[in-house]
Amino acid sequence: MTTLVLLSDLVFQSNEKLDQRIRSLFDRDQPSIGYVPSCSDPNRKYFEHTRLYYNQLGIDTIQYYDLDMEYEESKFGSIFECDAIHLSGGNxxxxLxxxxxxNVLDLLRSYVKSGGILIGVSAGSILTTPTIDIAGYGEDADENEVGLNDMKALGLVEFEFAPHWDGLEDTLNSLREYTLVNSKAVYACQDGGGIVIDGESVELYGNVHLVDYKESGPFDE
Structure with a gap:
């Protein structure tokens, strides 16, 4: 069964229902979470922010796993023993x-298929979708400074995810154009909101709006 959490950002005291739902996904009193940064975080600034977020949910075991400058293949493998893996925000x-x-993409797919929980924030959420094309779309697009050509992501869901939605209709209209070109539905999500995938169910928390190339409508909670 696929269990995913797609967040726009980690905002403290933002959505109690969402926080409680995330905590309820774990069947142990003290679960472990493996944190993967989008790039090396030598001072652990962003890791510390994430650790504090999970601490307020009553989760204390948060471990840092670097795929970038501090990567150690022999140590990274233990992340798949964690109850959940957290993919951070960033470029x-x-x-990707x-x-x-x-060579971690297939390992992450297998982890989720085997019952592991995958939690993404912003870029990390986009990585759960079929492609990261949307990351390069719009006024606040990420820069493809690495010259990446293969945009295929994990493909754990069929839709795409647009974090940091500003709540404006103009932004949704822009996303409608994107969906028409790409024939993919997009969930636009404001900071503080998120999506929980629990098996076949898609649960929306906060201000999340479905933009579909066939039809669209708001889903607010």
Whole structure:
């Protein structure tokens, strides 16, 4: 059974229902989470922010696993023993490039198919979808500074994900054009919101709007 959490950002005290739902996904009192940064975080600035977020959910075991400058293949393998894997935000193109470089994509797919929980934030959420093309779309697009050509991501869901939605109709209209060209539905998500995939169910929390090339409509909670 596929269990995924797609977040726009980690915002403290933003959505109690979403926080409680994330905590409920774990069947142990003290689960472990393996944190994968989009690029090396030598001062652990972003890792610390994430650790504090999970701490407030009552989860204390958060382990840092680097695929970039501090990568150690012999140690990285233990991440798949964690109850959940957290993919951080950052530059989506760079993140996908290091996942490709370390041959981790198939391992992550197998982890999810075997019952592991995958939690993404921003870029990490985009990586759960079929392609990261949307990361290069719009005014606030990520720069493809690594010259990435293969945009195929994990493909764990059929839709695409647009984080940091500003709540404006103009942005949704732009995404409608994107969906018409790419024939893929897109969920636009404001910070503080998210999507929980639990088996066949798709649960929306916060201000999340479905933009479909066939039809569209708002889903707010």
């Amino acid at each position: 989506t193109f760079y993140f 490039s290091i996942l490709q470089k370390r």
